[in-house]
Amino acid sequence: MTQITGYQFVNSVTDLQNIQNDLAGNYALGKDIDASGSTFTTLGFASNSAFSGQFDGMWHTISSLSPKFDAVFNDIGANGVVRNVNVNSKVGTTVFFFDGSAILAIHNHGTVANVFTSGSIVSEGSDAGDSFAGLVATNYGLIERSGSSATVASDGTAAGLVLTNEGTITESYSIGPVSGLSSHGPAGGLVGFNGGTVTQSFVAGPARSVSRQVGGVCASCGGLGSDVYWNVQTTGQPTSGGNLPASNGLTTAQMSNPATFAGWDFGPNAAWVMLPGATYPVLAWQVARH
Secondary structure, eight states: OOOOOOOEEEOSHHHHHGGGGOTTSEEEESSOEEOTTOOOOOBTTTTTOOBOSEEEEEEEEEEEEOTTOOOSEEEEOTTOEEEEEEEEEEEEEOOOOTTOEESSEEEESSEEEEEEEEEEEEEOSOOTTOOEESSEEEESSEEESOEEOOEEEESSOEESSEEEESSEEESOEEOSOEEEOSTTOOEESSEEEESSEEESOEEOSOEEESSSOEESSEEEEOOBOTTOEEEHHHHOOSSOSSSOOGGGEEOHHHHTOGGGSTTOOOSTTOSEEOOTTOSSOEEHHHHSOO
């Protein structure tokens, strides 16, 4: 028997905001959404509720979200799925979030798949508690085939993809600059701290911090799979910050060669693609015709 999901189409910022009225619904973007000039508030934040439905971006892009918004979703619940969407935003906040904030979600307990974020998320104040990441602040669920090129700058912990990972991250990457702006601000190119697992992922964006706690992949962590890599030249970091050997730190030339990535599949229908002349892999869905 074929299961058919009935989606409510989201064709405007108003439609997107109205998801908060039914956080268990199934939604799909009908087109790209330009949120310029609108005020968008994090879905489920006011009621401290989780999104337990499905959100399928249908490969569209949500762009120019309000400079004061703090994430698209407050919490993606255990049954929640967010997939196939690009989110471009400029986030600037002085609001303190205990678990930090990010562009897509503050917490993920469910599934995030085929999501890419860009733009920026930066501290506007001097509160050392502010901590930011490019995709998700705290992950307890699954993040797969996702990435970020967002600029992340925080007076607290800064991470390219996820601040704290207690779940699984696989086939994902970060290429945006990550900066810890104060002595309280550790920084990791991919994650801040990891209590879960990270596999088949890489980092190619600069990672810097005033704090001594900084690494090409994480600020300080274990649980990194042997198939996780970082670019020592572009990150500016000689170590991963975690349990990886120095040999997993690659040059740009090595990052340009698919054979460098042991165990990765670059074949037909695989997750990864190396484009001609590229200096790092990209996810196949990012270059596919949809």
